[in-house]
Amino acid sequence: MDFRPTARAQELLERLDAFLTERLDPVEPAILRELDAQAPGAFAVPPAMRELQSAARDAGLWNLFLPEPADVPGVPETLAGPGLANAEYAILAERLGRSAIASEVCNCNAPDTGNMEVLLQFGTPEQQERWLAPLLRGEIRSAFCMTEPDVASSDATNMQATARIEGDEVVLDGEKWWSTGVGHPDCEVLIFMGLTDPDAHRYGQHSMVLVPRDAPGVTVERLLPTMGFLDAPGGHGRVRFDGVRVPVDHVIGTPGGAFGIAQARLGPGRVHHCMRLIGLAELALELACRRATTRVAFGKPLANLGGNRERIADARMKIDQARLLVLHAAWLLDTEGLAGALGAVSQIKVVVPNMAQEVIDMAIQLHGGAGLSDETPLAGAWTMARALRLADGPDEVHRGVIARLELAAYKAQAAA
């Protein structure tokens, strides 16, 4: 048993930390203010953010999330990523997660990460050349259109949108929402998921299709706030697809193959989300400690009042437990693959957002009104944690998976 990170992960972490601390941290508040002031329909990437992206690209802090270097024409080796194991990337993702924009600065932000993985693993050379290469270079952005407003997305077989194949075209119809990134000014491609063959077996009915953002029939009806936040520059869109037609070669993998692709996409994606939330929770605890040691009430620093120390201790215990659980899940993903890590990934998907929500709520409370306003990153951080109790499968669905796996052995016995 050995809890030390690998040497290369450690080295990258140190470089990443230095980069973010020196270059990003000083300018992040100004960038966030600029982003928060943007109205829907007028999202733009602040120039300072573009400069940081450029610097991250030059520093080789780029595409860190890719499990192996991307071997794609048009993507120079320096941008192909270091090819880290999940357990290695995990500690980098934690550092990225402390910031609301660092992931995008390093081309490691959802949903682009998942979309790039899908294209790398399942895309044709043509798809890779047209969409993946510019995504890997950070020149364009993408969105993922799966969730629908009218059916429970916790049960993906409910999906109502259709991707009918008519000759050499696919025709897309339906209403999607929480299409993250669709408001980004650089967004040029959407991955759409819809019903192709209702007569196929339950997990072989749906297809994933690449859709140019400007294809006729694609309408971003509006951008949805989360709590009150619009999350510029990407946003979360409600998107209509009205008879959108794309060539059949825009299907990813094979028609009917969407579920398998979605599963492959979601496992590592959930680990990334969770590691970033660990970083966010650490940031919240750090802010809580700073506040507790500097703010005075009733003649004492807050740290010496009531149960504040216990709450700080509880936060430390919750974070450390959650981090170990994520690292273990990442290690399982690396050593046992997706199937072997199924329960572990569902576990972190429940544990981490709930933990982060609680730790951040505690930090908000210590900050008083400042914690709820935009004077700290806490309100946004809380919203991110809360949203992840729903996104990529609500708590309840993941608890169901965990219980099913736990009970499986006993049921077999009971039945025997």
Place this chain on the structure above:
Amino acid sequence: MDFRPTARAQELLERLDAFLTERLDPVEPAILRELDAQAPGAFAVPPAMRELQSAARDAGLWNLFLPEPADVPGVPETLAGPGLANAEYAILAERLGRSAIASEVCNCNAPDTGNMEVLLQFGTPEQQERWLAPLLRGEIRSAFCMTEPDVASSDATNMQATARIEGDEVVLDGEKWWSTGVGHPDCEVLIFMGLTDPDAHRYGQHSMVLVPRDAPGVTVERLLPTMGFLDAPGGHGRVRFDGVRVPVDHVIGTPGGAFGIAQARLGPGRVHHCMRLIGLAELALELACRRATTRVAFGKPLANLGGNRERIADARMKIDQARLLVLHAAWLLDTEGLAGALGAVSQIKVVVPNMAQEVIDMAIQLHGGAGLSDETPLAGAWTMARALRLADGPDEVHRGVIARLELAAYKAQAAA
């Protein structure tokens, strides 16, 4: 022991409920959308809201919060309020609390309610004529400027703003924030609290002063978001007072008398907040039940999946307990006065916002993404509950009061 409401409270509740159900409920979503779209600096009261106010005034559903009818020149008897006991008003406030705007429609919204009570109880005839009468008529709005960004407002003796008396003027300096209502287009008067005499005893140093909104030296620097919400049309301002001069007759009560006034103001105000939150929690539970019985996943309504029924049962138990605690506190306030209800009011101030936060969070979870967006009132409701864990005294301060009262008897024994 008798848990029934009085006949007049019951009768008013029925009228209020009919009015809000018929007149307000159908138009509230549109009004809220209009308010949410307003940018800081451009807040306006939607015409539909002014019409509702007018109708409420005509229907005698006006100033319901006043503990006795307001006997003030310029305020006709029909607007003077029915003069309800706290325990009577409580059930009306619960109904008002289901809506984000009903309180303002019925002239029962904070901070105007507290400001009106202060002026009624402590104002001079001149102050009452100039400020109270138009407030009671609903023609103007007001703000309350107490909390400061740089000191812990949980310990009000920290206050740094000053209200120095110079001859027949009071000179106000300082930085306030979370001045609720200051962004309202009708806001014409602020109540400012500041240090007058640092040599007086601890609770006799501060004064409350009436300040015209347009007095020279008053600057609303910006409106603060809560989570991402600006809360138009009132908002919460960060307000600078730079050498603001008002005549000494603008002091409420006597110089140095602010603490006593603040205490008198806060007791009933906390009961009002709590009763409104009970209504909000009931609304959230109602939405949760509707969702649970109509939304289907995995072939079943959500109500029949996993622990959802238990969560609904838990919400019902938490709400019912909290409501009884508030009614009991209101009854104590009515029968024992502020001093006798001290612990009870602190109890509800802790219990109710936490309860509401939990119930609303549960309802959000059942709604999935819709619960976090603006497609339900839940995100705003959660924010209201969360903010009330800090406003009017954070949980920690109220827990301290409750424990102090609880331990008092034992300490005396231990010391004896």
Place this chain on the structure above:
Amino acid sequence: MDFRPTARAQELLERLDAFLTERLDPVEPAILRELDAQAPGAFAVPPAMRELQSAARDAGLWNLFLPEPADVPGVPETLAGPGLANAEYAILAERLGRSAIASEVCNCNAPDTGNMEVLLQFGTPEQQERWLAPLLRGEIRSAFCMTEPDVASSDATNMQATARIEGDEVVLDGEKWWSTGVGHPDCEVLIFMGLTDPDAHRYGQHSMVLVPRDAPGVTVERLLPTMGFLDAPGGHGRVRFDGVRVPVDHVIGTPGGAFGIAQARLGPGRVHHCMRLIGLAELALELACRRATTRVAFGKPLANLGGNRERIADARMKIDQARLLVLHAAWLLDTEGLAGALGAVSQIKVVVPNMAQEVIDMAIQLHGGAGLSDETPLAGAWTMARALRLADGPDEVHRGVIARLELAAYKAQAAA
């Protein structure tokens, strides 16, 4: 709305409190030690306890639980009970609940209370003369044999024991457990519940039958510990019924009528249990406060260390909420009857034992090892609270009832 107790309840409370404080409190620790040292099979009522019973009888603090005075031959008016409403008895039961033996001292202990109510309401004159009169006089004790080891008693229709009618006899077979009181040296009668007619409708299949403790075929196999405690002098027995024959006139009410009787029995019984637990929680909080103000660590009384004050405040809030909920349920039972109080009774059955368990656990923690040992009443108190999360319906069943009632309206709408 009026939260004051009635005058006669207040007067009885004062007399009861004086009696218990003066007579019982000083000797209770010695009595409990004597009881705890008793081995199964050798339970005896300590003489001091019999003296206290005698004194309570003389003082008219007897059968306080009866909703109306018992009009039964052989029971003098002085022992017939004051005939209190549930909301009146509730405050007396809270006082009784502070002590582990006060209820028995005042002839107000389960399961005799429920058994007496059943006999009063459903018994024939002969049954009343033979069993009820001596129970009301406190001369004998009884047990209630319903729960079975091999089937989920949360679903009473599972019951496997049988009460077959053969001619003018009823033949009882089956295995019961958690038959409280069956180890009492004065126990002379058991109420047995078993299946009579499997072809009747679901709630008309079972009968309740009076069984002399010494009837041939009745075997108390052993007394069950609850967390190590045997609960002398009554205990909880595992009881076999092997072809036990009693005359058919020993059936209570009509054959097949057991469910209706059980429901009538359980409503007030649950309110009694809950009120007693409120008293126990108050005792635990009192002990916690005494400890917190007298015990010193790190140079300070425990009350001034870490989150201890917050925990004391939380306990106060939980108790006060739970008490109001119980009083409200009792009042509903008095004003609306069993059906109208169904949800309210299920609510208190969940809320109160969980609350008491938490408050007592907190008090244990403040007492360190003493809290877990027999040097305080806390370990026994915790066990009582914990057991009541299972007895008379586990939390889960009551949550199910509450949710069903809550969702009923919405389902009707959803179905319409």
Place this chain on the structure above:
Amino acid sequence: MDFRPTARAQELLERLDAFLTERLDPVEPAILRELDAQAPGAFAVPPAMRELQSAARDAGLWNLFLPEPADVPGVPETLAGPGLANAEYAILAERLGRSAIASEVCNCNAPDTGNMEVLLQFGTPEQQERWLAPLLRGEIRSAFCMTEPDVASSDATNMQATARIEGDEVVLDGEKWWSTGVGHPDCEVLIFMGLTDPDAHRYGQHSMVLVPRDAPGVTVERLLPTMGFLDAPGGHGRVRFDGVRVPVDHVIGTPGGAFGIAQARLGPGRVHHCMRLIGLAELALELACRRATTRVAFGKPLANLGGNRERIADARMKIDQARLLVLHAAWLLDTEGLAGALGAVSQIKVVVPNMAQEVIDMAIQLHGGAGLSDETPLAGAWTMARALRLADGPDEVHRGVIARLELAAYKAQAAA
């Protein structure tokens, strides 16, 4: 990063598991019944247990806890232990912890483990020969007398017992309790801690002294129940020391050196306790799953009712997180030593007993009355977990340590 156990730990685990599964599991219930029926003063080791000890000794499953093989005259190599790192022993301790007696069977039970470590590290050759060798061989048992009834043992500097040096004797006076193991029929030596030099610095005032169990002046006043359990055959004693005189060479280490020894003793001891509790929690979850899949109510297995699956999932997540935290703490102890693992050890000491208490409580609830009685090991398991929230430092003290370490950096900054 690598979460796999070492090969030798894995091999030992398999042998240990086979031994306990084949030899101990079938007879444990009978042994426990025999132990539970023992009265204080009449504790005896059941013959079946002695046979198991013998078998474990022969199988080399002995003294597994020792961090290096014991090189002590009179202790053959086969009994000297395999010399495992803490992270290696941890997985064995988890297996031992599933059983209430396996630790004693394998000579790995507290307080003997800690006492042996103390003697190995700090004992003189004479002390080792006389006490350590027979302890290592499992021929005698020992007790540890530190906690006192009259002072908060959370703050060890409070200790009132004295160990005065008079010439070549040490004179011991004082009242100890929770002296675990003192009731064991094989107990022959106590380690006593008392005040020697009140003028020395705060952590240099106390001494540890070896005391023959039968030394004149040693009185076991009584054995304390935990909840209702006496924990035969070791028990927890209240012990008086009245002018007990032993030669000064019975002091362990140097006079005044007790605190350092106690600290060295407690670190690994806490890890052992926590790993055993992980095993106990796993057992409880296993029992819960068996029950949930076999017990039927309302026509369904309990697993399919209400929130039961969610609770099972929650238990799985809590256990897995807690286990990783303990393994990490053990690894830190191995790689960084006691000082480097200080916070980690305090973390597990809070997290694990609370986790186990919750998981076991859930399992009890699923078992109904059986869970509270002696028909399952759950009531005893819960009591063990609950006691460990107090033993070896209460939760509150460990939370204080964690918070102090967390805040240290910020305070330095705040002070600078």
